[in-house]
Each structure stands twice: as structure tokens, then as C-alpha cells.
Amino acid sequence: MNVHVPVESESGQRSLVTLAALALLVGGVAGLVGALFRLALQQADRLRDLVVVWAQGRAAVGFIAVVALCAGAALVARWVVRRFSPHASGSGIPHVEAVLHGEIPPAPFILLPVKFIGGCLAIGAGLALGREGPSVQMGAVIGHLTGERFRRNWADCRALLAAGAGAGLATAFNAPMAGAVFVLEELVQKFEQRIAIAALAASSTAIAVAHLLLGDSPDFLMPPLDYPAPAIGPLFFVLGAAMGLFGVLYNRILLATLSAFEGSRLSGETKAALTGAAVGALVWFSPRLAGGGDGLTLAALAGWQDVFVLPFVLLVRFALGNASYAAGTPGGLFAPMLALGAQAGLFFGVVFGLLLPGVDIQPQAFAVVGMTAFFTGVVRAPLTGIVLVTEMTGSVTMLLPMLAACFAAMLAPTLLASAPIYESLRDRLLRKN
CATH class of the missing domain: 1.10.3080.10 (Clc chloride channel)
Incomplete structure (x- = not known):
């Protein structure tokens, strides 16, 4: 025919x-x-x-x-x-x-x-x-x-x-x-x-x-993770909700930092130079805290644990990321976000392990899920976050916990009517043009 x-x-x-x-x-x-x-x-x-x-x-x-x-x-x-x-x-x-x-x-x-x-x-x-x-x-x-x-x-x-x-x-x-x-x-x-x-x-x-x-190896090589026991499943919902709220805080402070930098009478070059000088001082005392954060992410995925140091690292990286972006130089948000999410997730995993000594908890698993959940809380793109972290780590055992955490991380900022970060940044861009 x-x-x-x-x-x-x-x-x-x-x-x-x-x-x-x-x-x-x-x-x-x-x-x-x-x-x-x-x-x-x-x-x-x-x-x-x-x-x-x-x-x-x-x-x-x-x-x-x-x-x-x-x-x-x-x-x-x-x-x-x-x-x-x-x-x-x-x-x-x-x-x-x-x-x-x-x-x-x-x-x-x-x-x-x-x-x-x-x-x-x-x-x-x-x-x-x-x-x-x-x-x-x-x-x-x-x-x-x-x-x-x-x-x-x-x-x-x-x-x-x-x-x-x-x-x-x-x-x-x-x-x-x-x-x-x-x-x-x-x-x-x-x-x-x-x-x-x-x-x-x-x-x-x-x-x-x-x-x-x-080369073709994943960006973050890590040892295989065990499938989480059903008993700790609810903890990933808690982690996701916390990462969603953390994402709301991150977005608001980033936008406030941008407004503060733009409202300053100093020239753009001066503000960038001052930011660079502060980073230089940090580099002198602690080089691993500077840069995109891949080293910190790798450390978190390897299970580096110090419940007293982790909050300090989170605070420094949180402030450094906001100031770096507001300086107006070229550079993205994803890598610093992933580092923050991994550190925050690891912190939650360590704390859960201390609170529930009888439960088999892998803090590294919470670091992996924390990366995805925090990305979702900030960007509101859960599928991208899940696929991205899965490909970067080469691990598929955390897919179900990722889904649970991303659900909660998406729900919390949506209920709070907090806009995704790139939508807010696009609105700022359009107001300038």
C-alpha cells in the first residue's frame, strides 16, 4: 500500500x-x-x-x-x-x-x-x-x-x-x-x-x-551504601522538611545580600575586591573552606563526622556563598548548594545516630539525600536534583529516600509561598532591564 x-x-x-x-x-x-x-x-x-x-x-x-x-x-x-x-x-x-x-x-x-x-x-x-x-x-x-x-x-x-x-x-x-x-x-x-x-x-x-x-568516572566516587532500613524511613521526611525550610532561609538571605550589595555606594569592583580579600583571609587560615565546595562535598560523602565542627563549616559556607554571589562576578549556585546540602544532611545523620543509638544509621546516606533535598528546597526542581545527585555519586540505593525527602522539601517552601531562587533572580534581572 x-x-x-x-x-x-x-x-x-x-x-x-x-x-x-x-x-x-x-x-x-x-x-x-x-x-x-x-x-x-x-x-x-x-x-x-x-x-x-x-x-x-x-x-x-x-x-x-x-x-x-x-x-x-x-x-x-x-x-x-x-x-x-x-x-x-x-x-x-x-x-x-x-x-x-x-x-x-x-x-x-x-x-x-x-x-x-x-x-x-x-x-x-x-x-x-x-x-x-x-x-x-x-x-x-x-x-x-x-x-x-x-x-x-x-x-x-x-x-x-x-x-x-x-x-x-x-x-x-x-x-x-x-x-x-x-x-x-x-x-x-x-x-x-x-x-x-x-x-x-x-x-x-x-x-x-x-x-x-x-574521563568518565562520576564526580563524587563513594563506597556503596546499603538500602536504608524501613525503620528509618520517616527520618528522611524530617530531613526533607528541614532542608525545605533551610532552602527558604537560603533564598531570602541571598536576595537580601544582593540588595545590600546593590544598595552600597561602593563601586562594583570595590565590593568584589573586598569580598575577594575576605576570601583570601579565609584561604590563608583554612583553604578547604574556600572555592566551589567539591572537597567539602566529598568529605561529607566519605562520612567525615564532627558534630561540633559541622555547624561552623555550614555557617561559614552559608555566609561565604551569599557574599560571593552578591559580588557580581561570574559563577553559579549549584556546586555551593550541593556542598551545603551534603554538610547539612551529614549533620542530621550524625545527630539522628546519637539520638537513636539502637538504629543502624549511615550518616553518608543522609549526606546524599541532603544534597538532593536542599537543591529541591532552593530551586524547586526535584527531578533534576534526584537525577543530578544520582549521576554524580553513581549510587541508586538512595532513590526512594530521595523521593521522600524531595516531597517534604518541595512541600514546605510551597506552603510558605516562597518563590524558587531562579524565579526571584529572573525577576530582579527584568527589573534592571
Whole structure:
């Protein structure tokens, strides 16, 4: 039987195939840029550690050198943003969301080098910022420019922009599924078939390219966890509710810190330099507390326990993360959030173990679930959080506790009518434009 395919259907199929092919290209380029960004950050971290080791043998002169170096790097990062691409400030995810919703125009190419260089300077200086924000925004720029270069319509450019952003997240955390889910759940906030196809294509090639440079092991290798006993199941609901309330507090203080920084009469560069100087002082006394927080996350997942030290670490990282983001340099929120969630979850696990000595409790399990629950409480993207943490840890035994905790972490801020952080940041961005 001969089946007649309408011309419009054939045209639509050709358009979809073209979109898919371009998405594969976008993913490959975004994966390359994201992998190079990660490698550059690794070198920046090593350089910072070497400088600290050198400086600590030189007493006051060494201390001043570390503080000045961190302050100078943050200052230059902020100046580059102000001078060449203001939208490169901060995470970049609110900007990507606003573009996808048609509220502001896409960023030009200049944002890409500004985000790359500024991110290396700021994160390399030790500010508590994540690599994923720059990777997402750079991937979005690559996607949109590819669509324009091949003269695609706005719908295809939009799909490629979203796909590039997802590829950036996938590369930042070696989590391709999370990159695709993030596009649908957070960036466009609905299922669009063409965007879903583009996102899956871009994330797959991004990871294929990134693996050539970074390897294919999960970001956080950890020993296998046992399936939690049914008796401790209710504790994950408690943890989730606590992480949801912690997320509300985090969002409110972050927004208040941004308002305080913006209300200051000091120039943006001065505020960034002062923040960098404070980070430099922290780096001098405790290097492991600075930076994106991957080391702290790894320590939590390894079960590092000190019920008296953990609250101090949480407090320092909480304050450092807010100040670092408010400084206006390039850098994201995800990595610092995951570190906070892991530390808070570990603290709850240790406390539960002390309160219930007869129950077999793995504090590391609460660290893993805490990462997901806190992410959900802040961002309100539970599927992204679950997939992201599962891919980063390579562990599937915590899926059921994650679901329970994310339910409670989603419910608490919703009942309190607290807006997700990226929605609030996008509103602030639109008010400025």
C-alpha cells in the first residue's frame, strides 16, 4: 500500500532532522568549552594552593600576598563583566530563562570569553561559586549562535539555546541525563518535544566530548551504601522538611545580600575586591573552606563526622556563598548548594545516630539525600536534583529516600509561598532591564 505523506509533514521531518543534527553539533562544542573550563578551574585551584603553601612560610608578607591576589582576581573578574558583558554577572541561568521566555534578547558572543575568563578568576580566587552557571550560559550562547549561523527560525534557535544550556550543565557535573531533565523542568518548565530531542542530542555529544578530556568516572566516587532500613524511613521526611525550610532561609538571605550589595555606594569592583580579600583571609587560615565546595562535598560523602565542627563549616559556607554571589562576578549556585546540602544532611545523620543509638544509621546516606533535598528546597526542581545527585555519586540505593525527602522539601517552601531562587533572580534581572 502506498501511503502519501503530506508535504508539510515531510518539511517538518526535515526541519526536525536538521534541528537534531545542529543539536549534536552544539553539544559537542559546548562539551569542549565546558571541559576546557573545568580543566582551567582545576589549574586555577592548584595555583591557589601553591601560592598558599608558598605564602604560609612568609608570615605577614605571605598573608598580605594571598589577600591581595584574591582581591585582585575578584576585582578584575568584576571589571571584565561590567566593561564587556554585564549579563555575565552571577550564575547566568536567570538570564537564560528570561531569553527562553522571550523577555530579553539573547546574549552576544562576547559573553562567552567574559564568562570563561571571569569565572576562572573568581572561582580560582576561592569565591564560593559553582562552575555550572558559566557552563550553562556559555552553552546557551553557543546554541543560539549556531542557530543564527545556520539561519534557523526563532523556534529552532530557542531549542538550540536550551539544548546548549543543558549540555553545559551535563558537562559541568558529568551528568548527561540531568542536563536534559534540567532543560525541561527548570529552563522551559514544560515538555516540548522538539526541545526535548535537541536537549537529549546535545547532552549526549557534550558528554562524549567531555569524557575525552575529563574521563568518565562520576564526580563524587563513594563506597556503596546499603538500602536504608524501613525503620528509618520517616527520618528522611524530617530531613526533607528541614532542608525545605533551610532552602527558604537560603533564598531570602541571598536576595537580601544582593540588595545590600546593590544598595552600597561602593563601586562594583570595590565590593568584589573586598569580598575577594575576605576570601583570601579565609584561604590563608583554612583553604578547604574556600572555592566551589567539591572537597567539602566529598568529605561529607566519605562520612567525615564532627558534630561540633559541622555547624561552623555550614555557617561559614552559608555566609561565604551569599557574599560571593552578591559580588557580581561570574559563577553559579549549584556546586555551593550541593556542598551545603551534603554538610547539612551529614549533620542530621550524625545527630539522628546519637539520638537513636539502637538504629543502624549511615550518616553518608543522609549526606546524599541532603544534597538532593536542599537543591529541591532552593530551586524547586526535584527531578533534576534526584537525577543530578544520582549521576554524580553513581549510587541508586538512595532513590526512594530521595523521593521522600524531595516531597517534604518541595512541600514546605510551597506552603510558605516562597518563590524558587531562579524565579526571584529572573525577576530582579527584568527589573534592571
